[in-house]
Amino acid sequence: MEALLEAAIRLSLPLLVAALGELIVERAGLINIGTEGMMLCGAFAGYAVAVSTGSPVAGVMGAVVVGLAVGSLFAFFAVVRRVDQIVVGTAINLLALGATGLAARSLYHGSAPSAPGFAPVAVPFLSELPFVGAVLFRHTPYVYLAGLLALTIGIWFAHTRGGLRLRAVGESARSADSQGVRVNAFRIGAVLAGSALAAVAGSILTLAQSHVFTEGMTAGRGFIALTIVIFGRWSASGVTLAALFFGAAVALQHRVQARGVDIPYQVTLMLPYVLTLMVLAFGSRGSGGPSDLGRAYRREAR
Amino acid sequence: MSAAIRPSDAPALLRLRGIQKAFVPGRPVLRSLDLEIRAGEIHALLGENGAGKSTLMNVCAGLVRPDAGRMEIAGQQVDFRHFGPAAALACGIGMVHQHSSLISALTVEENFSFGRSRGFWFRSADETRRLEGLCQDFGFEVPLRTRVEDLSVGQRQRAEILRVLDRGARLLILDEPTSVLTPGETELLFPALRRLRDAGHGLIFISHKLSEVEDLADRVSVIRRGEVVETEFTDALDARTLGRLMLGRESSELAPPRAAAAAQAGSRSRPQAISPGGPAEGTDPVLRLRGVSAKGLREASALRQIHLDVRAGEILGVAGIDGNGQRELEEVLAGLRPITTGSVEVDGLEVHPAANSLRRLGVSHLSGDRERAGLVAGLDLTSNWILKDAYHGSRFFPRGVLRRPLARRSVEQAIERYRIAPADPDADIAILSGGNAQKLAVARELDSTPHLLIAVNPTRGLDVTSAHFVHERLLELRDGGAAVLLISTELEEVLGLSDRIVALVRGEICPVPAEADRALLGAIMLGRDESR
Amino acid sequence: MNAPAIDRRKFGSRASSGLFELLRPLLAVAVAFAVAGLVLALFGYSPGAALTALLRGSFGSPNAWTATLQKTGPLLLTGLAVTLCFRCGAWNIGAEGQLYAGALSATWIATWLLPGAPAVLLVPALALAGAAGGALWGSIAGGLRATRGVSEVISTILLNFIAIQIVSLAVHGPLQEASGAYPQSEAFPAAARLPAIARIHLGLPIALMLAFGSAFLLFRTALGLRMRAVGLSALASRFAGIRAERHLVLALALGGGLAGLAGAFEVAGVTGRLFERLSPGYGYTAIAVALLARLHPIALIPSALLFGMLEAGGGAMQREAGIPSVAADLVKGMVILLSVGFAVAKQGPRALGAPDAVDEGEKGT
Numbered sequence A: 001m002e003a004l005l006e007a008a009i010r011l012s013l014p015l016l017v018a019a020l021g022e023l024i025v026e027r028a029g030l031i032n033i034g035t036e037g038m039m040l041c042g043a044f045a046g047y048a049v050a051v052s053t054g055s056p057v058a059g060v061m062g063a064v065v066v067g068l069a070v071g072s073l074f075a076f077f078a079v080v081r082r083v084d085q086i087v088v089g090t091a092i093n094l095l096a097l098g099a100t101g102l103a104a105r106s107l108y109h110g111s112a113p114s115a116p117g118f119a120p121v122a123v124p125f126l127s128e129l130p131f132v133g134a135v136l137f138r139h140t141p142y143v144y145l146a147g148l149l150a151l152t153i154g155i156w157f158a159h160t161r162g163g164l165r166l167r168a169v170g171e172s173a174r175s176a177d178s179q180g181v182r183v184n185a186f187r188i189g190a191v192l193a194g195s196a197l198a199a200v201a202g203s204i205l206t207l208a209q210s211h212v213f214t215e216g217m218t219a220g221r222g223f224i225a226l227t228i229v230i231f232g233r234w235s236a237s238g239v240t241l242a243a244l245f246f247g248a249a250v251a252l253q254h255r256v257q258a259r260g261v262d263i264p265y266q267v268t269l270m271l272p273y274v275l276t277l278m279v280l281a282f283g284s285r286g287s288g289g290p291s292d293l294g295r296a297y298r299r300e301a302r
Numbered sequence B: 001m002s003a004a005i006r007p008s009d010a011p012a013l014l015r016l017r018g019i020q021k022a023f024v025p026g027r028p029v030l031r032s033l034d035l036e037i038r039a040g041e042i043h044a045l046l047g048e049n050g051a052g053k054s055t056l057m058n059v060c061a062g063l064v065r066p067d068a069g070r071m072e073i074a075g076q077q078v079d080f081r082h083f084g085p086a087a088a089l090a091c092g093i094g095m096v097h098q099h100s101s102l103i104s105a106l107t108v109e110e111n112f113s114f115g116r117s118r119g120f121w122f123r124s125a126d127e128t129r130r131l132e133g134l135c136q137d138f139g140f141e142v143p144l145r146t147r148v149e150d151l152s153v154g155q156r157q158r159a160e161i162l163r164v165l166d167r168g169a170r171l172l173i174l175d176e177p178t179s180v181l182t183p184g185e186t187e188l189l190f191p192a193l194r195r196l197r198d199a200g201h202g203l204i205f206i207s208h209k210l211s212e213v214e215d216l217a218d219r220v221s222v223i224r225r226g227e228v229v230e231t232e233f234t235d236a237l238d239a240r241t242l243g244r245l246m247l248g249r250e251s252s253e254l255a256p257p258r259a260a261a262a263a264q265a266g267s268r269s270r271p272q273a274i275s276p277g278g279p280a281e282g283t284d285p286v287l288r289l290r291g292v293s294a295k296g297l298r299e300a301s302a303l304r305q306i307h308l309d310v311r312a313g314e315i316l317g318v319a320g321i322d323g324n325g326q327r328e329l330e331e332v333l334a335g336l337r338p339i340t341t342g343s344v345e346v347d348g349l350e351v352h353p354a355a356n357s358l359r360r361l362g363v364s365h366l367s368g369d370r371e372r373a374g375l376v377a378g379l380d381l382t383s384n385w386i387l388k389d390a391y392h393g394s395r396f397f398p399r400g401v402l403r404r405p406l407a408r409r410s411v412e413q414a415i416e417r418y419r420i421a422p423a424d425p426d427a428d429i430a431i432l433s434g435g436n437a438q439k440l441a442v443a444r445e446l447d448s449t450p451h452l453l454i455a456v457n458p459t460r461g462l463d464v465t466s467a468h469f470v471h472e473r474l475l476e477l478r479d480g481g482a483a484v485l486l487i488s489t490e491l492e493e494v495l496g497l498s499d500r501i502v503a504l505v506r507g508e509i510c511p512v513p514a515e516a517d518r519a520l521l522g523a524i525m526l527g528r529d530e531s532r
Numbered sequence C: 001m002n003a004p005a006i007d008r009r010k011f012g013s014r015a016s017s018g019l020f021e022l023l024r025p026l027l028a029v030a031v032a033f034a035v036a037g038l039v040l041a042l043f044g045y046s047p048g049a050a051l052t053a054l055l056r057g058s059f060g061s062p063n064a065w066t067a068t069l070q071k072t073g074p075l076l077l078t079g080l081a082v083t084l085c086f087r088c089g090a091w092n093i094g095a096e097g098q099l100y101a102g103a104l105s106a107t108w109i110a111t112w113l114l115p116g117a118p119a120v121l122l123v124p125a126l127a128l129a130g131a132a133g134g135a136l137w138g139s140i141a142g143g144l145r146a147t148r149g150v151s152e153v154i155s156t157i158l159l160n161f162i163a164i165q166i167v168s169l170a171v172h173g174p175l176q177e178a179s180g181a182y183p184q185s186e187a188f189p190a191a192a193r194l195p196a197i198a199r200i201h202l203g204l205p206i207a208l209m210l211a212f213g214s215a216f217l218l219f220r221t222a223l224g225l226r227m228r229a230v231g232l233s234a235l236a237s238r239f240a241g242i243r244a245e246r247h248l249v250l251a252l253a254l255g256g257g258l259a260g261l262a263g264a265f266e267v268a269g270v271t272g273r274l275f276e277r278l279s280p281g282y283g284y285t286a287i288a289v290a291l292l293a294r295l296h297p298i299a300l301i302p303s304a305l306l307f308g309m310l311e312a313g314g315g316a317m318q319r320e321a322g323i324p325s326v327a328a329d330l331v332k333g334m335v336i337l338l339s340v341g342f343a344v345a346k347q348g349p350r351a352l353g354a355p356d357a358v359d360e361g362e363k364g365t
Helices: A002-027 A037-054 A056-080 A085-108 A132-136 A141-159 A161-171 A172-177 A185-209 A221-231 A236-258 A265-282 B053-060 B087-090 B109-111 B125-139 B153-166 B183-198 B210-216 B239-247 B258-265 B326-336 B382-387 B406-416 B434-447 B464-479 B491-497 B518-525 C018-042 C047-059 C062-089 C095-113 C119-148 C153-170 C201-220 C222-232 C234-240 C244-271 C282-292 C300-321 C327-341
Strands: B014-021 B028-039 B042-049 B070-073 B095-097 B173-174 B201-205 B219-224 B229-233 B288-295 B303-310 B315-319 B342-345 B349-351 B363-367 B452-454 B484-488 B500-505 B508-512
Touching: A002 A037, A002 A132, A002 A141, A002 A161, A002 A185, A002 A236, A037 A056, A037 A085, A037 A185, A037 A221, A037 A236, A037 B452, A037 C119, A056 A085, A056 A185, A085 B518, A085 C018, A085 C282, A085 C327, A141 A161, A141 A236, A161 A172, A161 A185, A161 B109, A161 B183, A172 A185, A221 A236, A221 A265, A221 C153, A236 A265, A236 B070, A265 C119, A265 C153, B014 B053, B028 B053, B028 B183, B028 B219, B042 B183, B042 B210, B042 B239, B053 B095, B053 B173, B053 B201, B087 B095, B109 B125, B109 B153, B125 B153, B125 B183, B125 C119, B153 B173, B153 B183, B183 B201, B210 B229, B210 B239, B219 B239, B239 B518, B258 B518, B258 C300, B303 B315, B303 B326, B303 B342, B303 B484, B303 B508, B315 B464, B315 B491, B315 C234, B326 B363, B326 B484, B349 B484, B363 B434, B382 B406, B382 B434, B382 C222, B434 B464, B452 B464, B464 B491, B484 B491, C018 C047, C018 C234, C018 C282, C018 C327, C047 C062, C047 C300, C062 C095, C062 C201, C062 C222, C062 C244, C062 C282, C062 C300, C095 C119, C095 C153, C095 C244, C095 C282, C119 C153, C119 C244, C153 C244, C201 C222, C201 C300, C222 C234, C222 C244, C234 C244, C244 C282, C282 C300, C300 C327
Parallel strands: B042 B201, B042 B219, B095 B173, B173 B201, B315 B484, B315 B500, B363 B452, B452 B484
Antiparallel strands: B014 B028, B014 B070, B219 B229, B288 B303, B288 B342, B342 B349, B500 B508
């Protein structure tokens, strides 16, 4: 049981980080379906930098830089040029596939050096606690940071003026603008933060989980992150729980398969999507997220 | 021009001199308007649609820059070049909008807080205390930690008022504050407003309701055609005088053909005499509404038990000030708003407009608003021309497939007959001017030779020539035996064209007696029937 | 959640010159190739070699032509699916899932329900089943939108993943080949295989006909006019007596049907059996195809051909010049951004507002 929970946390990690990033973006009123592509870029960048420098921390830095770069592209087209966000996201996914695939081949020619990664770190004293210790406090540093991140984001949204302004922008850009909030600045900032986090989430895959990069390795996780945001009702705590839930589902399914019970793994893989659809369909109509979600904003002339 | 006013100690005195504004050159909305608001008074602004009230308020609130004129706040002249909404607020002028500008998903205190520039944490004990203090002083009751979307309309409005007070407003502008409220909520609002006044604030409020003006205001100014025609203490005026002041005696430049012809021929005709608004005797009505109620955009505009009859060969005019249910009535007749009680009959048959296509029943719908007229920007003229016939079995789509030459010939004829410019059937309708687009709409609606036409503000935004043209077509239609329901907020239009008139006030149809003159009509529109 | 509203932009109105409108997509493609070439050079590959291999692999030989045309077919059909929906104001991101749904239905007919039937019955049956399967899949999103206001952007993406898993389930289970060796269906009986000339199967001419048919539908029929009106302004179309919500559902069903047909043709005409990873992302590429063609069904034909060329040539590029085929994805992504990102005046479909769009705030004088 402890092992199950521990696995759940571990498996949910990349989803959680990416989802937290997307949470920021969506609260600002934008939809980024290019999260998938950004994760992929981050996975590759983290891997490549870690392999060449030998330092996983440098790898994470590299991922952040790349994430910011891709985020700038998204911000330029979606916020400044006001191109439809769905379109831009799709384009970014394709670009990411192409660029990372190319880069991987050209750098490694098919070989796959193993990247130095993060080893689990046991938190002194806390990790000795019965049950809780094994579950919560023997993870890679990513986990602790992610937990902290979720907490910080939650507090930031609920209690600070900056977070409040971001929420205002996402709910009604016009009202926010009329109160003097710089809408585009917040949106661009949100996009950059979200893409940096997505990239970091990707780096988790190559630096803490599999230690090699393969083409298209994100395999839809970016879309799951989007789903998590919806499922978690656009709140930091909801997103955290939703991510854990999905992670648990995967962990459970591994268990179950190991025991030979006959639930096809496809069902588990499908579950997040089906559940999200049901939540959307049967949830109350108004709970659709920030009101201005997906709308480009143009200030009208006085 | 002196420097922009300093934000600090701004008293509530406001003075406007000679304010002018024209959004479209040659068509001024405000012409040389003078107004003075004193501290410690509630000042009502009365006027018809288009008289300029909203524009005037927007000038005061810094949302619109006047072309000429002066404004003084507490004796300090305002430099309009630097006078935006933030500056207005800093000078103590706070606008309370009709449609709440609060963000619904946020709580009240969050809404107040995000506009401020200081502080990392948005909630501070000081601010909370001050807000609660304000609430207590003026008898407001606004739950600060509740989401705006969960508040009642009345609470939302009070939160809006609280917001401007919190920012230090001394002069409050309220745009038709009671139009969104139920009578019960209004009773909660007025004492609060009086307390504000007693505390030395100045309040301007726009209203169409005589009862409110009499009840609440110390002084009232009547605005007509961009000027203040009268400012007086409320107890010195009665309903008829107010009605007369609001509507005036002379006819406007929008002289419908009939009035002109009548003036020339000297024959008995409108606009002076108005026939009774009740059901006329004689033949069966083409359109009959019996007890029709419908939910409204707002409380004040919900339809309540509407009774209407329109007969063949007559124009029934529905007069009224915008916001009293015209849109709702239009939508009910277009099949876009469900009715909660009552029935709609066309030619004696009950129709459910949502289910039937009114067009196929010989009913046409004309609107002054492009989208509500069913004109789709992005489609060309031909497509718009045939849009209402876009169904299998129509003359343009006999088997569901377009008969191109027919459609083209048809629209070309219309373009020529109505002189629509540019005369290009493939042009995107979005590039047409308002007048030309409306001509196309008129042409389209009349082309199907309807025996019932519902015309809603058909000449809104049109120049005089185009408006004339539309009026002539309506009269032609009527003379040809069709029934016409004319819903318009332009009183001249209604007076000039209608055979019978009723007034739409707060979602109810009020009959207009036979010998009613403009003053009486104005009073009725204001909600007071002086004929009793 | 409300569907995202899209800024209204003009789409080929008479106001802008026709010639420039034609040049713009070509320009976008040219620049996309140029930039891709630069990136290749950056990574140490030769752009020249890449381009040569690409062209040779897509047009250089009869085999190459075949490969290109084989890829063009599904791109055209899914491109049509996207186009019809976008034109009606429905963001259909689910062409991929609808394709799989169609492939599944067709496989079921061909290998399970009617494996012994003669070709003259079987082929139309599986095609119809494919279309029906895809239409059903699309209608789920449409229905959710019409009844519960669920944004079709999200629902179609979710349905993509669900469809892929259902196919996976099927080929691991009920539809798996008897030998159980691989997760794939039985091979289609000969009668179920689409007739072909030089390996170019019937699907392609049908797709071409459907492209012309879609153009006819959109621009010459009452239904098409209504759909376009709804896509441009739901409010105005309602006042014109059109029921906007119904057309939305219809569009998604139609689009789904087209994508489903693409799936049926893939299994019956190209692969001969159903397996996971049937589609290399046709449903997503279709968005690029549709946008490049500015949502015009006829323009979809050259657009689909271009992207088919990229798909086919990409493979050759990898085999012969050692350049990873994913470079083609670079071009695709850039084509999208370039064809919509710098348009001065362009019109996409305007998303439908919430069902009570009539209740918009009043504007005072």
